Structures are given as C-alpha cells and as structure tokens.
Amino acid sequence: MPVVALENVTKSFGALTVLDGVSLAVEPGQVVAVIGRSGSGKSTMLRCINGLEQIQSGRIEVAGHVLENNKTALRELRQDVGMVFQSYNLFPHLTVEENITLAPRVVKKEPLAEAKATARNVLEQVGLSEKIDAYPEQLSGGQQQRVAIARSLAMHPKVMLFDEVTSALDPELTEEVLRVMEGLAKAGMTMMLVTHEMGFARRVAHVTVFMHKGKVWESGPSERIFSDPQTPELRQFLASGLK
C-alpha cells in the first residue's frame, strides 16, 4: 500500500488552477523527486499532502489517513508527515534541543527524558550532536537546515516532504544537507523532495515526477526521466537549466 496517494487532486487559488488532476503514489521506502518550472505547482502539491492547503476535489491518502478537513484528524496526519521548508523555520527563541523536543513533548506527550533521548539520536543522524545547546542564529544555514530535518525526524514520520531545502544555501552547505538526505534515503525513509538539484534527483530518487501546468506531465524511474525524456516540455526543461 502506498504511503502517499493522490487521486485526481485539484487545487486552485481563486481563478488560478494550480493542481489540475494530479495523481501519484509513493511506495514505502521510495524516494520521489518532483521537478518542474517555477509556478508549476510543486510546493502547492507538498503543502496539500499535509493539509497546509485545502484541495478542491480529488482524494489524498497519507500513511493510512484520508485527508479531510477535520482539525483533529489533520493533526493526527501531520504527526506522520515530516515537512522541511526552504527557509528552515527553526524557532529562534528555543535551543536546538528545545526545537527538536517541542513537538514530541507537546503533541505526542512524550516524557522529557524520552524526547531528549530522541533529540540526541536525530541530531547524531544529521551530524550535529555538538550543537544541541546552540540557538538557531548561532548556526550556519546548512546546520539550521539539518536541525530542521532532525526536528521532523524526532516525530518518527512515515514520510518526509522536502521543499527546495537547499535553495537558500551556498554550494558547500548544500552538499552537507544533501548528504544527510541521502543518508535518510539509504536508511529507508519514504521521501518526496521538490528540488532543483537534478544530479541529486537522478542519483538518489527512485522516481522523478515532472510537473507542468499543474499536472504530472511525465514521471518514471529517475534514470529514464533524465536520460530519455518523452515529452517536448520535459526535454526543454532539462535542456534549459539543469540548475
């Protein structure tokens, strides 16, 4: 059974249709890269998956929850879905450890000791054990993004959504974040990542989805998508940038 399944999902902002009948499935342990031009609806699709945006029609199922517009059900679902944003969004008034333990304590009501043990684990996973007492503004962008990943991991999500998480970073810092994501992929985490890092998508993602005009224009095994694009739009997109 897929961890994430979208069936004929439509989403519009007023008159603007942003998702136009999107269907896709992500199997357990699968890494799916989402590529496409600016404005093609990539972020919106991720945001619909954890209910940050409401869809107009279609069906979304995530980790066994059918997405519906019920606040309690949505919060249940979000506990199973980690989301990492381009701008990290760490909480500036909390230390790294407090950032990581907040949701497990408050949402899952984990005892402090347990939450702290988890925090140490996930920090080790992203290679930042020594920063446990730092405040976000004492960290580089790459380190902040790795803490943001750790913060999501601490909820033990069944799927992780990454929205251009390296777009704000310098090349070296991009590398350290990508390494962490690759480690997660190798460890079997189910992941969806919107990215402009085509090399990374090709190497790490099992499946790549090309979005165009709010539709899944083309999708398939990453190797095939990049080496043998079928549609002129994807061919043009790959030729135009590879950025």
Place this chain on the structure above:
Amino acid sequence: MTHEFDFDAVLASFDRLLQGALLTVELSAAAIVLGLAVGVLGAFAKTSGGVTVRALVSAYVEIIRNTPFLVQLYLIFFGLPALGVKLGANEAALLAMTVNLGAYATEILRAGVEAIPKTQIEAGTALGLSPLQIFRYVILVPALETVYPALTSQFTLIMLASSVVGTISANELSSMASLIDSETFRSFETYLVVTPIYIALAFMFRGVFLLVSRAIFRRRRRLQGVFGFGGAR
C-alpha cells in the same frame, strides 16, 4: 517672595506615605500580572478568534483606549454595586487598573503577534501543533520579546495612573499625600517628598522588568551578554 521650606510636619507622617507607597506597589504589581494575562488572552483572541470574538475584543480595546481612566474607575466602583456586585475600594481600584492595562496590553501584544513570520506558524502546524499550542510555544515568547519595551512602559504608566484611585478612597501614595497636605498645609513639601518616592518606585519596577526579561528571553541574554552572565546554561 521665597517659600519657607518646612519638611518636619510632612516627614512626621512619612510612615503613612510609605503605607500608601506599599499599596501603590501592591495594586500595581497585581494589575500588571493580571493585565498582562488579559493582554495575552486578548491578543490570542484578536489574532486567532472568530469574527465575533475579534469584534468583542476590538470593542473592549477601543472603549478603554478612548475613555479616561478616572471614568473607567468610577464606572466600576459605582456601577458594579448597582448591579449587585459588592466591591471594596482597593478591589475596585485593582479591577479598573487591570481592565485598563489589559486593553493596552492586548493592543501592544497583538502587534507583536502579527510581526511573527507566517513561516513560523506553518512550521508549528506542520509539526502537528494546535493553534493554541503554536501561540503558547512558538509565538508568545518572541512576540513578548519584540514588544517588551512598549509593554513595560505601559506597566509603568498604570503604576503612575494608580495615583487617581484615591478618589474612591483607596489609600495609595497620592491619596496619603493629599491627606497629609490637608492636615499640614505643606503642599509643596508634601509633593516634593512624594515625587522621589514615585521615581524610586518606577525604577524599582524597571529593575523587576529587567530581571523578568532575563528569565524569559534567554537567547538574547546569552547572545548579547548584556546582563552579565551570558552563556550560563
């Protein structure tokens, strides 16, 4: 013409001034704690509530901000007993001060809450926090930190404004002063003594506000070291 200063009569009543000052401190401290609580609730309601709740909070804030404190005090002191609620002078004074400060604190804190980037709220939402949890754990402290200077000047203002509650015979510092003034006919001397007491009280409150900010805003303390023990944790 020169004034012949004579402080003896005033200083003879110094203990009564101190009594008054003590009540001023008690009323102000209680009003600050309660008014801040009202402000926090008000700001949450104003930023997260439904249309009706937001309208009610706006009405409260506007009524208080556009009427004199003295009128608010009289409305409470004379109005509530007429509605069958018995209130002593000190209780009425505290209630009026709380209601007054609560409105200003609501407005100040609302601005702080609205200055928090939407991305912070989204991060909290994505982690599964409820709106109330987001307000409590993600928004409140940074919002308080942003508006802390404005908030604490409002706290000082309510302490100074408490000088009118003597009119309903709550015997705080100013009302003690006017009593002594009427007994001794030494008006100038009386208020020359009262002035530094108010200044001392204001500085004392500011010291407390600083200590409280040290406790709440740890990040700034640590990063800027402005309070002298940065890095301790």
